[in-house]
Amino acid sequence: MEGEFFTATPATTATGTTAEKRKQGQQHHHGRQQAEKPYRGIRKRKWGKWVAEIREPNKRSRIWLGSYTTPVAAARAYDTAVFYLRGPSARLNFPELIFQEDDELRDLSAASIRKKATEVGARVDALQASEAQHHALEPNSSRANAEKPDLNEYPKSENSDGD
Secondary structure (H helix, E strand, O other), rough: OOHHHHHHHHHHHHHHHHHHHHHHHHHHHHHHHHHHHOOOOOOEEEOOOOEEEEEEEOOOOEEEEEEEOOOOHHHHHHHHHHHHHHHHHHOOOHHHOOOOOOOOOOOOOOHHHHHHHHHHHHHHHHHHHHHHHHHHHHHHHHHHHHOOOOOOOOOOOOOOOOO
């Protein structure tokens, strides 16, 4: 009876169907992933913050790299960590922006990698926040004076005949 059960549902058919479903799910997930994850090693929290973390080589543990307001800051933190973990051959989001300190490219502890990555991420986050604030103030400042009335001034009459 067991032999009849196995011949009725061959393992290859079940596996093929499962593999096809898995592949379709990955394609769907990959399309969504491109929109939500613009850079390697980061993800977006439900409330809008971007976080970065990286898995330690040959271990199951992860190194937490921090939470940032911009995806670029999180990606730069990830780049710093992956560079110190894997060296110059690491796949980076911004390879042209990595700062290499020759004497410090040695085996570092997870804590020191986290410290270096969070310093870079925090600097980038602060720079981008100040740029965003500067750009937000600049175009609105000229319009703000034109659109907002002076509340200390008496209203002008609508009539222009002088009455």
